[in-house]
Amino acid sequence: MSRGAIAVLSSENLLHNLAQIKAAAPSKPLIAMVKANAFGHGIRSTATRLERHVDNLGVASIEEALALRKIGVKCPITLMEGVFEPDELLIAACQQFHVVFHDTIQLEWLKGLSLPRPLVTWLKVDTGMGRLGFAVGDVPHALRVLKDCPSIKQPIGLMSHMGCADDVNHPLNDIQLHAFAELAKSWEGPKSLANSAAIFAYPQSHYDVIRPGICLYGVSPIKNKNASDFNLKPVMTLQTRLISVRKRPSSSFVGYGGTYQCDEPMNVGVIAIGYGDGYLRSLPPHTPVLVNGKKCHLVGRISMDMAAIDLRSCPDAKVGDPVILWGEGLPIEDIIEGSQIISNELLTSVQSRVTFHWTLS
Ligand SMILES: Cc1ncc(COP(=O)(O)O)c(C=O)c1O
DSSP, rough: OOOOOOEEEEEEHHHHHHHHHHHSTTOOOEEOOOOOHHHHHHHHHHHHHHHOSSSSSEESSSSHHHHHHHOOOOOEEEETTSSSTTTTHHHHHHHHHEEEEOSSSHTTTTOOOOOSSBBBBBEESSSSSSSSSEEEHHHHHHHHHHHOOOBOOOOOOEEEOOOOTTTTOOOOHHHHHHHHEEEEEEEEOOOOOOOOOHHHHGGGGSSSSSOOOOOGGGSSSSOOOOGGGGGGOOOOOEEEEEEEEEEHHHHHHHSSSOOEOOOOSEEEEEEOOOOOGGGTSSSSTTTTTEETTEEEEEOOOSSSSSSEEEEEEEEOTTTEEEEEEEEEBBOHHHHHHHSSSHHHHHHOOOOTTSSEEEEOO
């Protein structure tokens, strides 16, 4: 019997989610975000499943983009943070990567540059998130530099990112939507503002190109909502199995630190997954799991390779039985409820020692 920690990935659900996104923003070209190992799902395997269905793939670095070219991904790829070194501009031009410019240092790297092919570029503006991007007042100058550079393809795109779109009551949303709309009025090139939350919550943010990330993977993009509210289905189901089932006497301790003490004689199961697999130690006590389809809860601390569960609601459970940590039947939103953890963090934490297995269904 192998260890059993496995991330089952559904191609069908990935394409289903893409269809929901396209329905929410009809006929809008999209950059599918596959950065950070496709939010933990595997950048190569996810990109090859998506590339025929999307216009562009969004990555965080040239290394991620090159990894995709290396396996034969041909569709356009956007470097969402642009280049980190001037030399990367030449690679980007040769590989036809689209490049975001968000800082004056990147503009300086264009001086005197002659590229073999013109670069497709986006100018990123900070409309209020306070992360990357030119201040609104600096946009005319940055645009002029890009326009004057013979190695830059015209027209140039305008991009911004929303910091609070997942919270529809947050006042920053209107501020950002308004600032972007003002710039968009006279902008010649394509415009892009919407991430997952904005795609579903703010149709006025769709403009010319949408940039879905987390919703592609079947996770709710909006706070306090479930994926099913948007008809999204989980792409990843993380599962393992029981490797021990023992009757523990009343008052016995479970796990490191003795943080859980049985209040009656009870069956406690041990599952083959732990923080060394990316099943975070900081998950709340009482995190739900599904044993043979029945909801049980964690007890005690998660250790590196194992975690313990209270099997009182699943009295027939035995060694070898499957246990789902999140995914089909157990929304990831339920796992993080009441904690500081976000779904993206859980998904991107899954380690390579977990077996990744794509299914058609
Ligand atoms: C610039 C940019 N666009 C789009 C996305 C996608 O965001 P989300 O996962 O909220 O859809 C991200 C974040 O991952 C981003 O940084």
